[in-house]
Amino acid sequence: MEFYLDTADVAAVKRLAAVLPVKGVTTNPSIVARSKRPLSSVLQELVSILPANSTLFAQVMARDAAAMVEEALLLREMVPALVIKVPVTHQGLTAIKALTREKIPTLGTAVYGAGQGFYAALAGASYIAPYVNRVDAQGGDGIALVRELQTLLDLHCPQSKVLAASFRTPRQVLDCMLAGCQAITVDPDVAELFLLDPAVDSALQRFDQDWSAAYGNLTLS
Numbered sequence: 001m002e003f004y005l006d007t008a009d010v011a012a013v014k015r016l017a018a019v020l021p022v023k024g025v026t027t028n029p030s031i032v033a034r035s036k037r038p039l040s041s042v043l044q045e046l047v048s049i050l051p052a053n054s055t056l057f058a059q060v061m062a063r064d065a066a067a068m069v070e071e072a073l074l075l076r077e078m079v080p081a082l083v084i085k086v087p088v089t090h091q092g093l094t095a096i097k098a099l100t101r102e103k104i105p106t107l108g109t110a111v112y113g114a115g116q117g118f119y120a121a122l123a124g125a126s127y128i129a130p131y132v133n134r135v136d137a138q139g140g141d142g143i144a145l146v147r148e149l150q151t152l153l154d155l156h157c158p159q160s161k162v163l164a165a166s167f168r169t170p171r172q173v174l175d176c177m178l179a180g181c182q183a184i185t186v187d188p189d190v191a192e193l194f195l196l197d198p199a200v201d202s203a204l205q206r207f208d209q210d211w212s213a214a215y216g217n218l219t220l221s
């Protein structure tokens with residue numbers, strides 16, 4: 001299971017990578033724009049703080065296949081091992097095929113349907129990113145999408161991985177992992193929610209009170 005952070009917030013990556021087995025970082029144009037920093041400096045800084053075997057993802061902006069390929073090559077000049085995110089459109093599929101021929105790894109993004117994602121796998125994408133929360137927000141079932149896509153890939157394209165994306169709640173994240181997806185990318189705020197249950201603090205306070213009542217200031221060391 002590969003666990004990624006979906007962010008351009010370098011401080012958040014440092015904080016979470018210290019406690020979680022973070023495999024790398026995914027970005028998209030909106031995420032990078034929120035940082036108000038040049039894409040190249042965000043990527044370089046992420047490379048500098050992550051372990052050497054980490055995986056970084058950045059997305060092309062162009063809409064036609066030839067320009068997508070050109071942008072992918074430019075992005076790979078910034079970070080040679082970058083995985084290129086390509087929206088799964090007609091043009092995007094053409095670009096994924098071309099990049100695959102050049103042995104450049106891709107992620108098919110903006111996936112709202114299992115068939116759409118499956119096409120990206122057929123074109124050669126290494127990862128497919130179904131948008132769980134955005135599908136839920138449209139009244140669809142994002143988890144069902146992940147489950148269907150995972151089954152399709154297991155049956156027909158085992159070389160491609162589902163990298164589930166777009167989450168608002170820890171429940172969505174857990175349900176995707178329970179659906180068997182091999183990779184997931186989570187916004188740092190959502191990732192932190194797993195550790196923010198106020199019941200944890202009150203459980204620890206109760207341990208302290210019980211211990212002090214019985215043993216006073218005695219410590220274990």
Ligand code: E4P
Pocket residue numbers: 006026027028109110129131133134165166167185
């Ligand atoms: C990942 O590929 C997507 O860019 C990202 O997870 C979308 O997330 P959002 O719906 O929270 O913007």
